[in-house]
Amino acid sequence: MITIDNISIPLPTIRRFPAYLRLLKEHANRGEVWISATTLAEELKLKPIQVRKDMACTGVEGKPKVGFLVSELVLAIEHYLGWDNTTDAILIGAGNLGAALIGYKGFENNGLRIIAVFDKDRRKVGSQIGGIVVSQIEDLAKTVDKFGINIAIITVPAHAAQSVAEMAVEAGIKGIWNFAPKNLNLSDNIVIQKTDLVTSFAELSAKLINHLDEQKQIQGK
Amino acid sequence: MITIDNISIPLPTIRRFPAYLRLLKEHANRGEVWISATTLAEELKLKPIQVRKDMACTGVEGKPKVGFLVSELVLAIEHYLGWDNTTDAILIGAGNLGAALIGYKGFENNGLRIIAVFDKDRRKVGSQIGGIVVSQIEDLAKTVDKFGINIAIITVPAHAAQSVAEMAVEAGIKGIWNFAPKNLNLSDNIVIQKTDLVTSFAELSAKLINHLDEQKQIQGK
16 A cells, blocks of 8 residues: 555555556547546456546546546546656666666656666766766766655666665665666665566466466367 | 466466576585575575475475485476576567667576567668567568467567567467557467566655655654
8 A cells, every 4th residue: 555645545556557647648649538437447458446446546536427537637647656747767787778778668758767877887987878878886876966866776787786776775765676686685764666577587488388288288188 | 376297386486486596506506505495595585484385386305404406496496487498589679678688688597588579660670689680570470480489578669569469479479578568458378478667667656755755754743
């Protein structure tokens, strides 16, 4: 449960918010002013009761027969995701994954702006990735302080993750998005979001073996 | 629950397998032959009972006082993840994210090899990303068939995801790793793994707002 402005929002609802937002913006672009919970449910393949509960969390009230004002829902959801103000972040680790995140179109409209990139490798310092000049890691604290940055995105190799995370926290970072395949050991005060590509692939891999086995058995019978 | 070789393995166990594997390989590299469940539990910050249950799923039996043979555990876990044979995959969408995945060091030892890259954009065809020449999407079916590929990784924009996924399935793809911020509508026969970066960022964002609010309230009191 996440509490924002004294409203408690379940985490699964937060996770669905970006999908709602995407859809609502598509409807807004087509000039549509109202949207019903039924339409949202159909297009996102959710149960209408689920959509109604999620919408209740936004504080936006629907109107009988017509539904919700699209613009009102967009503003409310963006507010709860903190996407009404762009969130500035720094990125540590100027490799391929770092470049991908900087260039990721999906973030464009979702309030994430990567403003600085740091790397320990002296050979990378001064070069550009995604239009951002790579800075030496020693300048991290200065940048975090100067621009009041709260979020660091970590895309370094596993063995370097803990040490750069500690540097970031010491510099004043409050939230870390960790792409390194390594669990970070930090104070409970720090919000950590982990995206582990290897674990995701493991899941796909195992499910697929299971599935292909089943098919073989069916065909063998 | 995933069933492989008639052994049922819970999904959370599958998700922990890559972390075990990483740790076991580190121990093997240091020349260590045996490992205890207690050591595994301590290093991965898991409960020993959890580790014992996970190890039971591998079918490897521990020896009293000394624990498990590291090499046996590595082989067993790699087998259940299908990583004892490298899995070949194709990638659709030759953008930054595609390049990142091709260059991602984390996959190197985890049995995923991207052997071909496709893109709809004629201007990209013939260029290289991560050392692989980009092919036209029309050649997808031929490649899937020729090399017996089961997995497609989709890194195209949201609006193109459904159509390229359908092409892949028609070509014989059985498992899709979808990075496009879009739910795919495919036959139940297809295994889909979704990695949605925007949703992960939404979660981090909302947790952080919640957390900063709390801190403000504590400080204000």
